[in-house]
Amino acid sequence: MRHSALKGISGRENKLTKSSTAHTNVDLPSETSQVIAELKSLREELREISENGNIHSVCDKLLERFDRFEWSLAHILHENTLSGELELLSDIGLMLSRAVSLDEVLSAMIDGLNKVVPYDAAGIFIHDDEPGKIRAITLRGYSEEQLDKFRQKLHEGISGKVMSSAVELNIPDVLNESSYVSCRLSTRSELAVPIIIGDDVLGCINLESDKVGAFKEENILILKDIAAHAAIALERARTYDKLVAAHELEKELQISRRIQSALLPKNPPEIPGYDFGGINVPHQDVGGDYYDYIPINSNNIGLVIADVAGKGVPAGLIMSGLRAALRTRIETTYSVTWIISSINRFLYESTGPEAFVTAFYGVLNTETNELTYVNAGHNQPILMKPDGNVEILKTGGPLLGVIENPVYDQMTIKLESGSTLVLYTDGIVEAGGEYENEFGIDRVIDIIRERSGEEAASIAGSIDNAVSQWDSSYGTGDDRTVMVVKRL
Amino acid sequence: MKLKSKIFEDVLVLELKGKIMGGPDAAIFREELKNQLDGGVKKVIVDLGKVDWMNSSGLGILIGGLTSVRNAEGEMKLARTTEKIKSLLMITKLIQVFETFESVESAIASFSS
Numbered sequence: 001m002r003h004s005a006l007k008g009i010s011g012r013e014n015k016l017t018k019s020s021t022a023h024t025n026v027d028l029p030s031e032t033s034q035v036i037a038e039l040k041s042l043r044e045e046l047r048e049i050s051e052n053g054n055i056h057s058v059c060d061k062l063l064e065r066f067d068r069f070e071w072s073l074a075h076i077l078h079e080n081t082l083s084g085e086l087e088l089l090s091d092i093g094l095m096l097s098r099a100v101s102l103d104e105v106l107s108a109m110i111d112g113l114n115k116v117v118p119y120d121a122a123g124i125f126i127h128d129d130e131p132g133k134i135r136a137i138t139l140r141g142y143s144e145e146q147l148d149k150f151r152q153k154l155h156e157g158i159s160g161k162v163m164s165s166a167v168e169l170n171i172p173d174v175l176n177e178s179s180y181v182s183c184r185l186s187t188r189s190e191l192a193v194p195i196i197i198g199d200d201v202l203g204c205i206n207l208e209s210d211k212v213g214a215f216k217e218e219n220i221l222i223l224k225d226i227a228a229h230a231a232i233a234l235e236r237a238r239t240y241d242k243l244v245a246a247h248e249l250e251k252e253l254q255i256s257r258r259i260q261s262a263l264l265p266k267n268p269p270e271i272p273g274y275d276f277g278g279i280n281v282p283h284q285d286v287g288g289d290y291y292d293y294i295p296i297n298s299n300n301i302g303l304v305i306a307d308v309a310g311k312g313v314p315a316g317l318i319m320s321g322l323r324a325a326l327r328t329r330i331e332t333t334y335s336v337t338w339i340i341s342s343i344n345r346f347l348y349e350s351t352g353p354e355a356f357v358t359a360f361y362g363v364l365n366t367e368t369n370e371l372t373y374v375n376a377g378h379n380q381p382i383l384m385k386p387d388g389n390v391e392i393l394k395t396g397g398p399l400l401g402v403i404e405n406p407v408y409d410q411m412t413i414k415l416e417s418g419s420t421l422v423l424y425t426d427g428i429v430e431a432g433g434e435y436e437n438e439f440g441i442d443r444v445i446d447i448i449r450e451r452s453g454e455e456a457a458s459i460a461g462s463i464d465n466a467v468s469q470w471d472s473s474y475g476t477g478d479d480r481t482v483m484v485v486k487r488l
Numbered sequence: 489m490k491l492k493s494k495i496f497e498d499v500l501v502l503e504l505k506g507k508i509m510g511g512p513d514a515a516i517f518r519e520e521l522k523n524q525l526d527g528g529v530k531k532v533i534v535d536l537g538k539v540d541w542m543n544s545s546g547l548g549i550l551i552g553g554l555t556s557v558r559n560a561e562g563e564m565k566l567a568r569t570t571e572k573i574k575s576l577l578m579i580t581k582l583i584q585v586f587e588t589f590e591s592v593e594s595a596i597a598s599f600s601s
Contacts, residue, residue, distance in 0.1 A: 309548045353555035354514060354548040358580060377580035398581040402551045406584070426544050478543075 085222050088112040092229045102237040106138040109226055109233075110205075114140070117191075117219045119207040121184055124195075124230060125159045126203035134160055134203075141208070146183050157181030162192040162204045168220055172213040184208060191215035193223040197231040202238075205230060253284075253313070260287065260316050263323055268457070269293045269301060271366050275486040277457030279464045280479070287479035288315025289425045290323060294330050299367045302330050305378065305423040305483050306359035314355075321350070322357055336361055336374045337408045340400070344376065344408075347401030357400040360393070360423055364415070369487060371421070372412040376400050379426050382441070384448045386418030420452050420459065421485040427478035428463065431471040439470045456484040489513040491520055499531040499596050500524050501567075505538040508546030517549050521556055530562035533595045537568030547576055554586065567595040 092109055110122050121141030128135040134155045139147070155163075161179055162169050171190045174180040180190070191214075192206040205227050207215065260282075268276035278291050288308035295301055306322060308315040325346050329339045340361055347357055360381055362373030375381075377399025383391040395411035415421065424444065431439040447466055451459050460482040467480055490505040502520065521532070534550065536542075550566070557564040565587045569577065577583040589595035 307544070309544055352552070354552035356548060356551060358544070377582065379579060394579075396581065398584060402555070403585060430543060 084116040085225065088116055089225060089229060092226070092233075102233055103138070105233045106230065109230060110138050110140055113205075113207075113223075113226055117207060117215070117222055118209075119214075120210045121187065121208040123159070123206045124203060125163065125206060126195075126234065127163070134163060137203075142183060157183075158190050158192050159204050159206045162194050162206075163201050166194045166196060166201045168193040168224070170215050170220060172215075186210045188212045189214045191219060191223060193220065193227045195227045195230045195234060197235050202231055202234045256313055256316055257282070260320065263320060264291065265293055269295065271301065273488055274366060275456040275488055276484070277455060277460045278481070278483040279457075279460045280481045281464060281468070282479045283427070288319055289427065289479040289481040290319045291423070291481050291483045292323065292326075294327060296330060296334070296363065299365055300334075301364050301366065302361065303364055303371075303423070303483070303485065304359065304361045305381075305425065305481060306357055307378065307425040307427075307479070307481075309354070309356050318347075318351060318355060318357065322347070322359075326361070334363065336363055336372055337410045340374045340376050340396070340408050341406075344400045344403070344406065348404055351401050353402060356402045358426075359400055360396075362393075364485070369415045370412050371415055372410055374408050374410045376408065379424060379429055380441075381421060381423040382445055382448060383413065383415075384420040384422070384445070384452055386416055388449060390445055415485075415487040417487055418452075419487045420448055420456075422448055422459070422463070423483040423485075424463070425479060425481045427480040428467050428482060430478065431467045431480070439467050443470075456486045459486075460484045489516065491516055493520060493524065495529075496596055498529070499533060499599055500529045501533045501535055501592055501596075503535040503538065507540055508542040508549060511545065513546065514549045514552065518552060518556070521553055525556060525560040525562065530557075530560065531599045532557050532562060532564040533567050533589075533592060534564065535567045535592050536570060536573055537592075539570055539573065542573055542576065544576070544580075547580065547582070550586070551582070563599070565589060565595050565598065567592045 088109075091112060092105065106124050110124060113119070113122065119141070121139075123136045123140070123142070124138040125134045125136050127133075132155055136147070156179070158169055158171060158177070158180060169190075169192050171177045171180065174182070174187055174190055177190075187208040187210060189209045189212055190206065192204050194201050195203040195205065205223055207219075207223070209215065261280075264280050265278065268278060276293060280287070280289055280291060282289065289306070290308070291305040293301055293303060304326060306319070308318045308322065322343065325343055326339070329342055333339060340359070343359070347355075357376075358378040359376045360373065360378040361376070362371045364371045373393060373395070375394055375396030377396070381393040383393060385391065391413065393411070393413070395409050397408035398406045422444065428444060429439055429441050443466070444463060447463050448459065451462050454462070463482045464480055471480075489508050492503040492505070494501045494503065502517070504517075524532070532553070534553065554564050566573075567589045568591065569588050574583075574588075577586060577588070587598070589598060
């Protein structure tokens with residue numbers, strides 16, 4: 001990680017720091033060479049005095065100079081520590097500006113730290129997914145066995161305390177500290193500093209030493225500087241993880257969308273004397289609308305349109321369940337009311353009270369041209385007769401999934417030659433929002449009347465187009481589905 | 489959606505106002521109703537007179553409410569249903585499930601009769 005430009009920067013900063021922190025009230029040599037020079041001159045002086053035979057003068061001179069050397073050495077030591085810290089901080093800063101993994105940054109931090117504030121064991125801890133628990137992300141000096149032992153109790157110890165209080169703790173003697181949770185038997189002193197960003201405590205840096213009182217006041221300051229950098233590293237990683245998760249979710253949604261669109265009919269059935277067409281436009285990637293043509297036998301075909309309350313993946317899941325439940329029941333029975341009652345029970349038992357489905361299910365006999373249907377609280381389909389008269393298909397019962405045992409009625413109607421049956425979901429008639437702006441059933445009827453001579457798919461497309469334009473002017477945003485059955 | 493709770497003797501009147509569209513609205517309604525039911529309320533009226541608009545998710549709020557009240561062995565009735573809500577209740581045939589009243593007073597009176 002060392003970098004020549006970096007050395008230049010930390011070197012400059014060192015000089016600045018030196019001039020501002022030098023002990024100007026005491027006349028001290030600030031460089032080691034000067035100390036050595038002074039020691040040489042002292043030796044000469046002492047030799048001279050001792051040659052004169054005055055032992056008291058030697059002692060006086062020694063005592064006087066002893067104090068000055070103590071200051072000098074302390075100062076040199078302090079300067080060296082500072083320059084080490086600055087170099088470490090610059091290195092970490094450089095790492096943070098590059099695309100280096102969190103693990104690499106934290107490892108460099110904790111290893112570099114050992115040169116500045118020597119420790120026997122160290123760890124960086126963060127909150128665990130399990131509330132109230134914490135976990136280590138970078139560790140030095142602990143054996144696996146030691147870690148296993150205290151992993152469960154980590155949050156009860158010094159690190160946990162520092163993370164919940166957001167205040168650092170310097171424990172000079174762990175044997176006198178009640179909240180100390182022993183991990184390494186040889187540890188005697190401990191220093192922990194929180195990693196904070198804004199008001200959030202992201203974690204803590206914890207150092208342990210085998211010596212009593214190993215960590216001094218100035219070590220706390222250094223550790224706080226490092227913790228500020230660790231905070232940036234952790235926050236950066238957290239933001240990055242969120243971005244990755246959002247991307248993953250986006251991919252999953254696309255997959256769900258693909259699965260769901262595969263559940264909708266790809267092509268309308270081809271039955272002589274009839275023309276079918278449908279369109280489904282989900283508002284979100286995954287929608288809650290469903291329509292289907294289900295072949296029963298050579299003369300009968302099941303027609304279904306349904307709308308699951310809500311949107312997105314939860315609605316999509318209920319829709320997939322509904323489709324499977326419907327298809328298995330249709331295989332075993334003809335009775336439309338039995339099928340709808342059974343689906344109602346299935347949804348009532350498997351979903352919460354706010355999840356419901358409106359559905360229309362009918363069986364079209366293409367030989368007798370009769371449609372037997374039950375409308376379970378769904379937007380009422382429109383039958384445009386050849387003479388232009390309209391019949392609304394409302395017979396049935398309440399929507400599905402919220403009432404335990406409702407009664408469903410069925411109705412059989414005749415599809416005369418030239419009839420157009422249009423089924424749709426609320427995204428069509430409720431488009432536009434507040435009810436004075438709602439697209440409404442009358443506009444749908446107008447379009448059917450105007451275009452009844454066209455093919456089924458084209459009628460469905462025209463209705464959806466008109467609604468889409470209406471919706472973009474007023475806007476509510478719901479799934480839109482239209483299904484058209486024409487008897488030629 | 490705005491929600492106001494009023495108590496008339498032992499009847500809770502939940503007055504809804506604005507657009508009812510599911511999502512956060514559902515959570516507000518559910519929470520208030522739950523608190524009141526936990527407090528021992530058994531008679532609930534939802535006053536819809538000031539509701540401008542409601543979609544099918546909004547309808548889910550009423551259905552969820554009805555279920556919660558019934559589970560607490562109480563009763564929930566609707567008062568002052570607007571044309572839009574009436575039409576939603578007609579289409580979904582929930583008109584068979586919800587008792588509806590023209591005024592809050594008549595709804596309150598129905599509990600004592």
